Amino acid sequence: MFARLGINSTVPSLMPPWAERWFSFGASLFVAVTLSVNVQAGSQDVTITVQTVVPPACTVSNTTPVVDLGDITRTGSVSVRVGFSCNSRFAFSLSSQNGAVTLNRTTTANPPFLTSLPYSLSYQLETDAKILVDTCHSGNMKEATSICGGVSNANASAFQKNITLGFSWDSGDQFPIAGTYQDVVFLRISPEL
Numbered sequence: 001m002f003a004r005l006g007i008n009s010t011v012p013s014l015m016p017p018w019a020e021r022w023f024s025f026g027a028s029l030f031v032a033v034t035l036s037v038n039v040q041a042g043s044q045d046v047t048i049t050v051q052t053v054v055p056p057a058c059t060v061s062n063t064t065p066v067v068d069l070g071d072i073t074r075t076g077s078v079s080v081r082v083g084f085s086c087n088s089r090f091a092f093s094l095s096s097q098n099g100a101v102t103l104n105r106t107t108t109a110n111p112p113f114l115t116s117l118p119y120s121l122s123y124q125l126e127t128d129a130k131i132l133v134d135t136c137h138s139g140n141m142k143e144a145t146s147i148c149g150g151v152s153n154a155n156a157s158a159f160q161k162n163i164t165l166g167f168s169w170d171s172g173d174q175f176p177i178a179g180t181y182q183d184v185v186f187l188r189i190s191p192e193l
Helices: 017-024
Strands: 029-038 043-052 058-061 076-086 090-096 101-103 120-126 131-137 148-151 158-169 185-191
Touching: 058 185, 076 185, 090 120, 090 158, 131 148, 158 185
Parallel strands: none
Antiparallel strands: 029 043, 058 076, 076 158, 090 148, 090 185, 120 131, 120 158
16 A cells, blocks of 8 residues: 555555656556455455557658649649548648749739639548548638548548649630749648547
């Protein structure tokens, strides 16, 4: 039997002082030991319960920091694959910094010229239960108002899965002004209980 530290109690604790310190500091592993004595047979039984909490988590791997769209004056498409794992149900969202690929310098363009080209972004997201597929328009993905994304099915985790992002565009009869065009796409994958 152990006396509790810092507690005014006349009841002795069954937990050793080191276990109480672990418990009081919020550790996720807790071991309870129950002692029962059988006086007649002279034996002693010990029951040990061991438990822990595994928090929900997601990790992302295989990222490509820059995706080259190539010649945006012509209709085109390009795709990139991102690896990820989640040990629980998860939510995901895609958002865009500019809502289009945009010329990286300030200038005025009169039709038929343009300094910003919207695009479509399709995703194919694998889970352990099924594949989620949809297409979003870059104009609807502006960072603060993104409506592109979803939630995996209940109890649908994703161990060593991929999300494939497909970018496609069509400048039609307009012409991008010469220069470097860029957008930043944010992919957020977050665990849910």
